[in-house]
Amino acid sequence: MNSTFKWNPEKTLWEKVIHLASERGQSPESIISEAVRLYVDTQLVEPVNNVVSDPLIGLFSTTPDLAINSEDILQDEIREKSGWTWKEHHQ
Template sequence: MDSTFNWKPEQTLLKKVINLATERGQSPESIISEAVKLYLETQLLETVDYAVSDPLIGLFAATPDLAINSEDILQQEITKKSGWTWK
């Protein structure tokens, strides 16, 4: 299925696409198609990564014995600068 649309890029962008196509021995259309494909793949990955980095997911993905081991976990995280100090 062939589709066409009318696109008028900025002149500097058009020159860059043409120069890159010339360097690679490809058509400007193939460069633009490749760029759009990579952009769409990146957007899909960012959507997936956003869902993975949701801070609430950790509440449901923790080990079942988190409550039992909470004191040990806190003890391991203590540093010299942890807690309250006297002035």
């Protein structure tokens, strides 16, 4: 299958592709195809997820908007013995 598209790379990028192709004895097209294949393969390894990923969120059982809702969450979690308390003195 042959496909063509118009690509207008930056001059320095195109020069690097030409140089690499020349060093390897390959065509610029094969260098570009290899680069695209590697890029696509690495992108397909990543899970498709529309939620913004933050590695620290996995440490908590909460939503990504924790900072936005923190006051509401704290208010909902208040119990009679929440917060700092004095320990009963035992003798």
